[in-house]
Amino acid sequence: MALPEFNAAGDLPPGVYRATLPEIIERFGSDIGQRGLCAQRLLRVHGLAQRTGHLQSLILFGSYITSKPAPNDVDIVLVMDDSFRLEECPLEARGLFDHAVAQARYGASVFWMRPALLLGESLDDFVSYWQIKRDGSKRGIVEVE
């Protein structure tokens, strides 16, 4: 599904949209300013996660995928496959999986999960949660293809 236009609130309409990294960078990133910085951080995080060999999906949520001119940072959920073993993860990527280290080192707010760890809810339910805004309404999020 192509990324839709922002709604009146400056958000993507509720839903989980799939897009490639180039499409995401073209739509939300830029070469300069805070958006450019966030784009670089996203690329770095995605590269590190992918090189673990166990990245199932990367979900983007938060202000980076809104019309906000200067997003705070890039908010990411990593869904790792169930054979992922943190202790076997390449050293270069291990910091990605500690939230405070990821924030300090990569400038990204990173949460992660493995599908088998969920109890009583589907992976779709888990992913859908990240749409919820502070006022209880929902805004769209993006899954990297």
Next chain:
Amino acid sequence: MIENDQELQVTQERIMHLQHWLSNLRRTARPEEFAALSSGYRLEIERMQAQVLDYLLRPIRAGSDARPEPA
């Protein structure tokens, strides 16, 4: 920053949701991964709990519609 009672309620619900995830992760996560895995959810809970307290400790302004009339 929480601005009103609706946002307060939503934040409290989100805290409960994350605590529910943590409760499940205690059971399902491997010991080697639990500390790292839980770190994000813990920090998010703490952040939202601080927002809740900031809101609850903010006095209601005199004359505000949110202030109940004296009995």
